[in-house]
Amino acid sequence: xxxxxxxxxxxxxxxxxxxxxxxxxxxxxxxxxxxxxxxxxxxxxxxxxxxxxxxxxxxxxxxxxxxxxxxxxxxxxxxxxxxxxxxxxxxxxxx
Amino acid sequence: xxxxxxxxxxxxxxxxxxxxxxxxxxxxxxxxxxxxxxxxxxxxxxxxxxxxxxxxxxxxxxxxxxxxxxxxxxxxxxxxxxxxxxxxxxxxxxx
Numbered sequence: 001x002x003x004x005x006x007x008x009x010x011x012x013x014x015x016x017x018x019x020x021x022x023x024x025x026x027x028x029x030x031x032x033x034x035x036x037x038x039x040x041x042x043x044x045x046x047x048x049x050x051x052x053x054x055x056x057x058x059x060x061x062x063x064x065x066x067x068x069x070x071x072x073x074x075x076x077x078x079x080x081x082x083x084x085x086x087x088x089x090x091x092x093x094x095x
Numbered sequence: 096x097x098x099x100x101x102x103x104x105x106x107x108x109x110x111x112x113x114x115x116x117x118x119x120x121x122x123x124x125x126x127x128x129x130x131x132x133x134x135x136x137x138x139x140x141x142x143x144x145x146x147x148x149x150x151x152x153x154x155x156x157x158x159x160x161x162x163x164x165x166x167x168x169x170x171x172x173x174x175x176x177x178x179x180x181x182x183x184x185x186x187x188x189x190x
Contacts, residue, residue, distance in 0.1 A: 039154045043145045050138045059134045063158035 003078040006086070014086045021073075021089055029061075029074035030085060032092075036067045045069060045095065052091050058084045098173040101181070109181045116168075116184055124156075124169035125180060127187075131162045140164060140190065147186050153179045 006014065014030070015021065021030040036042040042064055049071070053059045061072040073089060075082035101109065109125070110116065116125040131137040137159055144166070148154045156167045168184060170177035 039145075040149055043142075043149070047138075047142065050134075054135055054138070059161050061158075061160045063156075065156045066154050 003082045005078040006081045018089045028080040029072045031072045034069045098177045100173040101176045113184045123175040124167045126167045129164045137162050
């Protein structure tokens with residue numbers, strides 16, 4: 001089922017509410033990089049995000065190098081950003 | 096402490112023993128991509144690799160998109176591939 005893509009004003013609202021995230025992929029994704037004390041903490045965080053993501057059935061595109069985790073959120077079914085990405089950014093920021 | 100870099104013949108031996116891995120970054124890393132049924136399985140695998148990596152104090156550079164996990168192994172202290180990467184590839188292949 002297709003998911004509604006955020007309008008320009010909804011996208012601006014998302015970035016206003018979550019200023020640590022920035023637009024990527026020509027505005028079709030948002031990204032944030034997280035830094036931790038070490039790999040153990042970084043992977044602990046990833047595990048918490050994975051549980052959120054699997055519950056929401058909305059999965060990040062992400063990478064990890066030692067203490068750093070980079071997360072990109074986008075909605076393939078919307079061809080860009082959707083409310084799901086806004087919800088996931090909010091949930092991740094709340095961890 | 097500096098870690099010995101693999102010689103050319105040791106590197107060839109590594110690839111011979113682990114044919115699913117390929118050289119990357121001008122021969123300074125090895126990479127392998129794993130595909131699973133879904134995100135849940137992919138992240139379960141990542142968790143097992145994370146436990147191996149933290150125990151060995153040798154961490155992968157990796158990314159995940161839904162059911163796919165791409166892993167790169169390299170040894171910064173060696174400026175390229177070392178025995179640690181060969182040991183980690185072997186441990187990952189054994190999962």
